[in-house]
């Protein structure tokens with residue numbers, strides 16, 4: 001009978017999963033950048049695409065540290081997120097709404113990656129692979145920063161622009177909706 005796998009085997013498996021996921025994301029980020037209308041959003045996706053190429057190289061360094069061949073294993077999670085992103089891009093939305101949707105799609109990917117790298121860092125630390133943990137932490141920090149940047153763009157005008165287009169006439173605000181959800185007027189009050 002084959003010996004049961006260890007956490008080290010699971011770690012290598014997860015590295016392969018992330019390696020494949022990052023490769024899928026390089027293609028997806030290029031499409032997101034191309035589809036975005038806001039120049040700052042385009043730049044954000046393009047900058048993260050460049051970062052992602054560095055993350056792939058970082059994973060190759062980790063494979064080398066582990067004395068493993070760098071190879072990917074199909075990441076179903078990112079594949080699903082990429083599929084959803086493609087469906088969104090096929091929709092006929094106005095430009096700002098599309099930008100808001102592209103951010104939503106991008107953040108799904110960043111959160112998935114944050115979960116994956118969070119685990120990888122914790123496992124590497126637990127097993128005493130401190131050099132690998134350091135490299136993986138750098139990527140985790142980049143994913144978190146990319147997520148924050150996308151939130152800042154969404155909350156810094158893109159969501160409101162899309163919302164204004166959805167409700168062009170503020171007077172039309174449905175009274176019933178407003179009274180059932182009093183908190184929703186918070187943002188409107190700030191304007």
Ligand code: ZN
Nearest residue numbers: 008011127129
């Ligand atoms: Zn190990």
Ligand code: FE
Nearest residue numbers: 022052055113
């Ligand atoms: Fe990444």
Ligand code: FE
Nearest residue numbers: 110113143146
């Ligand atoms: Fe990322």
